[in-house]
Amino acid sequence: MTAYSFEVLVSLKPGLSDPQGRAVEGSLPALGWTNVADVRVGTHIRFTVDAADEPAARAQVAQMAERLLSNPVIEDYRIIGEPSL
Amino acid sequence: MTAYSFEVLVSLKPGLSDPQGRAVEGSLPALGWTNVADVRVGTHIRFTVDAADEPAARAQVAQMAERLLSNPVIEDYRIIGEPSL
Amino acid sequence: MSATTPRVGVITFPGSLDDRDALRAVETMGGAGIPLWHADADLHEVDAVVLPGGFSYGDYLRCGAIARFARVMDEVRGFAARGGPVLGICNGFQILCESGLLPGALIRNASLRFVCRPVHLRVERSDSAVTRDLVAGEVLEIPVKHGEGQFVARPDELALLEDEGLVVFRYASQGGEVDAAHNPNGAVAGIAGVCNRAGNVVGLMPHPEHAVDPDVGPVGGQPLFSSLLAAAMARV
Amino acid sequence: MVAIEEPLHRQLGLHDDELEQIRGTLGREPNRAELAMYAAMWSEHCSYKSSKVHLRTLPTEGPSVLVGPGQDAGAVDVGDGLAVVFKMESHSHPSAIEPYQGAATGVGGIVRDIISMGARPVALLDPLRFGPLTEARNRYLLAGVVAGIGGYGNCIGVPTVGGEISFAAPHSANPAVNVMCVGIAPADRLVTAESLTVHEGSLMVLYGAPTGRDGIGGVSVLASATLEEGSGAARPSVQIGDPFAGKLLIEASLEMVERGLLEGLQDLGGAGLSCAVSESAARAGMGAALQLDHVPLREAGMEPFEILTSESQERMLAIVSPERLGEVQEVCERWGLVSTVIATLEPGRTLRVEMGAEIVAEIPAPSLVDEAPEYERPMTPIEAAANDDPTFVPYHGDLRDAFVAVLGSPNVASKRWVFEQYDSIVQGQTVESAGGDAAIVRIPGTLKAMALSTDGKGRFGHLDPYLGAAHAVAEAARNVAVTGGTPLAITNCMNFGNPERPEVMWQFAESIRGMCDACLAFETPVTGGNVSFYNESGDSAIWPTPIIGMLGLLQDHRLRVRAGFPTPGLRIYLLGETLPELGGSEFAEVLLGSIAGRPPALDLDRERELHEMLQAAAHDDLLASAHDCGDGGLAVALAESAIAGAQGFAVTVPGDLPSHVALFSESASRAVVSVVPERAGELEELAARHEIPCTPIGETGGPRAVLDGLFETTVDELRDVYEGAIPRLLGEAP
């Protein structure tokens, strides 16, 4: 078994209001940044999975993202393997 | 000017307790996932920056991450350019 | 307690906070409050189920995201499918949405701040499990207290929800007007509570269990509990 | 900053003579772990070494006091077999570094003090001090602290029912974040030093969150020294609160207490395991063997001294007889909490700490707990400046403008922006929360209610620390009395600068003296409290800030009196006498830019007489409303009663003082009450019996607020000024 590192990035679906994103965007001009747009704030979950191989690990991560880490009614997710951090 | 897309991933500094990560990790075995460890939950901010070139845009994003998007007292951040999403 | 007193179960999840308050409200309104435990595979023959407010699992990750996997939720799903009355209050509402028993989802308040204050609700339909003692258009005073109570749904889902009349409560003025000034969290279309198609599963963000005792607050929650008890009674 | 070459004991905050004392006790050189344990336990924060000699002078006994100072929290008998347990604590230093987490963990800490007495936490109050909101950093601190208190309190299901906030420049660098927690327990089930039933072989069970490198040296580093510019070095001490675990700790702990599974219970706070284990052993008169290998760790490679002094949050220590261990572990498991046996009680007095096969520390437990040094630090009085009293400065401005300015001053204005972020109604017993004079919380199973108030008088204390503290007690008691409640007892939090400076030490001693005299006069003993020193940066200290947390009792909550004018046509009376006293007033600061002169005088007997009259009036259901005159004087009291009840008034300001003095003087021992005309005679007779001046000043009703012969405005305008001031300063109002 090997420990594989993953990150799952979860964000609200396009078209849904994003109060945190709006707040960040609203505070930027006062700090002198007027050239930023489309701010969306989401969640970012990092963890390791023990698995026989990478595809097995990745399949499990997709399941976890689908069932627990995101709410498919309002959120999309994206998986990143082996982060550089 | 070109619009560059960025993502900033913000997470608690290593060593700090991450109650969210601990709670998520604690819930996994009941869902049948017993091979997951080191869960850390953070924030993920996506946006576009209008800039003359990529290095200029990236420099600004670093400043934004430092001053607004993360809380340097307790958080680290990482910048990803041009996400595939 | 007579044999015909309806039994209303209140589930305690780790992090539930208003579970005792919901049990007390049930008793105040003449029902028998039955504590239920999240890890139990048993609803103890209750006639109605309340998922109370609070911060189950700290609201970590997303409100209700972890609680929906609790063992007792399998029983709640079966109970709801058989037409049993189910009421989700605040965190309970969030858990029902996460479980797919109710449409939509709840996200951070538009203000990004927790808000605790009395609000007015306009009743939108009188045939759900908690509004059968009410008529549409009535206005009730009930407190809210939440940080993540902004109801959202995808545009297509929202249209369907409105078409099918699944909205049970909207935030309104004392006179019944639905507008931004009386919306405590930015909920789309002022939606404070919704139900499933059959009307037996209802969720709302405001706290009717904190609106039955006139010594400590408004009393707009009384008709919701009397309706719930009537719905439960129908099953005794 | 500490220089690298400093010897270890000094780096840890121990003085040379303290090291000598340790050598004497051990008869040898302490090792690193032992030194760290002494440093934590003998720190100012844990040992009260600078304040003890003064705290000893406080009145701590009374017929209803069940537990006085010296334990996790005080306890008062409220009848019906019930005890109210309460205590206040500061988390100012951590909040200055990270406001959200600092405040959140402050709530967690004080809540665990209440749990460790075996009481269910039923209410929180949060007295706060910040610099002016015109500065961005102060707005950030306010928003963060309030969100943090709500973030924790809301998530554990304990209502935040009151508190207070004021703003003053000396708090810009050093905000004060105090939190009071109140709990209820059956009086015969309190867990105290006396109720300990331990014996040889009793086990210490650590349960809750795992131990990490949190706040190592937190107590000694953070709260026992001045924060230097940048505070970079203190950063590793920041801790992240876990309110979810906090809630589980409440439920699991109370279930174990209710089922009688425990011999003793202790929270882990300052000095972490070192404190909890040595205190438990010392109180039991025994020794203990502590196995560090059994402590669940969050991080690999932790050194013994780190495990011993870690201040990781959300941990408790239960003392259990071996026969009950199974049940205790079952309760913890059901609530999802990890529990492990970490120590055994032994004969003797020695605390032996082992890791692997090695003994890493061996110390007489009482030397950590009871033998910390005590200092009688030098004191130098601060002379009050002469001839600068604002009372006699002529005022030619517009009185209506002055009224609006005082009412809209952030110290006076509504704190709704803050208290609506707190769940004030969970548990279902909140009759009145923030916004009234005292919070009213029912005692379940009875008609009784607690009346709770926290008060501090910043400017008064700055001008005269004795009077400042006495006024704080008087105002807290008055806030209870106007609701009809009887003041029973206080807790306190003493927020001061560096005690090694003689001026600060004098301010502290004077404040204690003022608190002492007032508590004696009102027969409200001190059941506990907390001292927070070193609230200064560079050489600018905060104002002396003693905060009083008053517990009062209403025999029947249905008879409590509200602050708002409820109906039109009521007679309005001013109880008490207005004297020319603008020294340290809100008016003087806002309109004259003056924080000078003498604070109002305080006649403690007269004050007490007013309280007794108000209680008698409430008992006879005589009053339609009652509200005390505090910041902003008579003018603000009238405005607040009008806004709260949505009723206007027409009033003639009595007496022959200059109008601005009559309106804004902050003379003590006064209240504005209203009464139905038919019972006005009764009120006047009652006042006469208590020898309280009782002056009819007008009537309630209508949309206008009329000050006859002076000016008029409307209740709507007053409400807009009062409710809008803080949101406007925060840039959030229309």
Ligand SMILES: Nc1ncnc2c1ncn2[C@@H]1O[C@H](COP(=O)(O)OP(=O)(O)O)[C@@H](O)[C@H]1O
């Ligand atoms: N200002 C004070 N007045 C009276 N008693 C105090 C004061 N400050 C602290 N104490 C008492 O000293 C004891 C130790 O305080 P503290 O260290 O804050 O308690 P704990 O050990 O529970 O954290 C407590 O019993 C507390 O009530």
Ligand SMILES: [Mg+2]
């Ligand atoms: Mg304590």
